[in-house]
Amino acid sequence: MSALRDALRDLPETVFADLLESEDAYLLVIDLPGATAETVDVDVESGRLRIEARREKDLPPEFRYLREDRALFLDAELPLPPDATGSGAEGAVERGVLELTIPKASAAPETSVPISGA
Numbered sequence: 001m002s003a004l005r006d007a008l009r010d011l012p013e014t015v016f017a018d019l020l021e022s023e024d025a026y027l028l029v030i031d032l033p034g035a036t037a038e039t040v041d042v043d044v045e046s047g048r049l050r051i052e053a054r055r056e057k058d059l060p061p062e063f064r065y066l067r068e069d070r071a072l073f074l075d076a077e078l079p080l081p082p083d084a085t086g087s088g089a090e091g092a093v094e095r096g097v098l099e100l101t102i103p104k105a106s107a108a109p110e111t112s113v114p115i116s117g118a
Helices: 002-009
Strands: 017-021 025-031 040-047 048-054 071-077 092-093 097-103 111-113 116-117
Touching: 002 017, 002 097, 040 092, 040 097, 040 116, 048 097
Parallel strands: 092 116
Antiparallel strands: 017 025, 025 097, 040 048, 040 111, 048 071, 092 097
16 A cells, blocks of 8 residues: 555645545545546556546636636546455545545456546
């Protein structure tokens, strides 16, 4: 699990993440303000977790950007702990917070993680 912890430290400064563990699963909580279930994709493949997320913003037609510091596009690939599996993984986005529950098992097959919205 230390590889995953180390990878979380390498995320951009603007991305905050928590990693929790129970006897049966890992819980990864990532703040993605402005992201929705429709703008987040998560896959598990070959023992790695791939997360792509983006924020969609509405720009009023009478305005243009002079400076944009609130852009969000996250494209991260994180190593899963050896005992984690993508099979049965679940995810949800609520109020810009992504919660991924990743069950523990002996192998991590390829799978796409469904993301639901609130």
